[in-house]
Amino acid sequence: xxxxxxxxxxxxxxxxxxxxxxxxxxxxxxxxxxxxxxxxxxxxxxxxxxxxxxxxxxxxxxxxxxxxxxxxxxxxxxxxxxxxxxxxxxxxxxxxxxxxxxxxxxxxxxxxxxxxxxxxxxxxxxxxxxxxxxxxxxxxxxxxxxxxxxxxxxxxxxxxxxxxxxxxxxxxxxxxxxxxxxxxxxxxxxxxxxxxxxxxxxxxxxxxxxxxxxxxxxxxxxxxxxxxxxxxxxxxxxxxxxxxxxxxxxxxxxxxxxxxx
DNA sequence: ATGGTAGAAGGTCTA
Numbered sequence: 001x002x003x004x005x006x007x008x009x010x011x012x013x014x015x016x017x018x019x020x021x022x023x024x025x026x027x028x029x030x031x032x033x034x035x036x037x038x039x040x041x042x043x044x045x046x047x048x049x050x051x052x053x054x055x056x057x058x059x060x061x062x063x064x065x066x067x068x069x070x071x072x073x074x075x076x077x078x079x080x081x082x083x084x085x086x087x088x089x090x091x092x093x094x095x096x097x098x099x100x101x102x103x104x105x106x107x108x109x110x111x112x113x114x115x116x117x118x119x120x121x122x123x124x125x126x127x128x129x130x131x132x133x134x135x136x137x138x139x140x141x142x143x144x145x146x147x148x149x150x151x152x153x154x155x156x157x158x159x160x161x162x163x164x165x166x167x168x169x170x171x172x173x174x175x176x177x178x179x180x181x182x183x184x185x186x187x188x189x190x191x192x193x194x195x196x197x198x199x200x201x202x203x204x205x206x207x208x209x210x211x212x213x214x215x216x217x218x219x220x221x222x223x224x225x226x227x228x229x230x231x232x233x234x235x236x237x238x239x240x241x242x243x244x245x246x247x248x249x250x251x252x253x254x255x256x257x258x259x260x261x
Numbered sequence: 262a263t264g265g266t267a268g269a270a271g272g273t274c275t276a
Binding site: 014 | 264265266267268270271274275276
């Protein structure tokens with residue numbers, strides 16, 4: 001079973017690239033971020049016509065996540081619960097969708113960027129991470145295989161960016177952001193790419209500006225975090241750099257895991 | 262230090 005995460009940076013602008021990648025890679029599940037579309041305007045019919053099932057959680061202009069699968073998508077949650085597990089503080093920003101596909105609980109996550117920091121956007125990022133951590137704990141208690149996939153907007157280690165000194169003031173690189181990501185690890189979640197490739201760069205994002213792709217000035221911010229039950233099934237995990245090199249590419253490229261299911 | 266690019270909009274905002 002192949003599960004991929006792909007920040008597509010606008011589903012309408014990226015539709016030809018998305019359909020092409022789905023057809024070539026044939027994921028069992030694709031977790032999309034930054035669809036930048038309300039649900040009604042998502043190109044659902046075009047994707048369904050290619051044989052896929054689609055579930056979206058969108059908003060106008062910004063953010064937005066989706067799940068695409070060849071299999072049934074069941075028990076869908078849209079949005080993270082509040083810290084206490086209640087639905088009281090429903091997020092006005094569409095950044096989380098979670099569902100069960102072939103017995104695996106899978107979330108597509110678009111974690112807040114948090115820039116500029118310090119400031120209210122950074123505070124929102126950290127508070128959002130606290131809510132994600134609580135939900136990750138709840139999911140562990142189900143003892144299902146869980147895959148938390150998405151654009152975390154966190155650079156885990158210095159090796160995960162081309163130039164640490166260029167990122168020291170950025171929200172993606174702050175010790176607080178990194179510490180909260182490590183909390184998922186302490187809970188028992190496994191960073192799939194680092195399990196398969198313990199050392200060296202594995203960039204997933206290259207800015208459109210300043211020839212970042214051509215110079216390989218990338219960062220690793222798209223992650224698949226596996227619960228112990230999912231980690232036990234891990235066969236492979238890779239960054240697929242090919243889509244980033246195409247015309248009209250997203251600034252992110254897909255990352256995937258293969259589970260023995 | 263600044264500005265460089267892209268997407269959704271059809272304003273700027275976000276990244």
